Amino acid sequence: MEIILESTITCPNCGHQKEETMPTDACQYFYECENCHKVLKPKEGDCCVYCSYGTVKCPPIQENGGSCC
Secondary structure (H helix, E strand, O other), X not given: OOOOOEEEEEOOOOOOEEEEEOOOOOOOOOXXXXXXXXXXXXXXXXXXXXXXHEOOOOHHHHHHOOOXX
């Protein structure tokens, strides 16, 4: 199974999108939108901002099929 490291985050506040490289060794709990500067946090039940706002789930979810950091 190939792990995808690129994910496009969409800010729910302003709609700005940016492709980011996800960390492979930790979950990212906070992400600041470079457009409106809102700090994003994971939605309830998600482990990180990529699982909540990204086009691709984080590497731990991809590897473990649902279990995160």
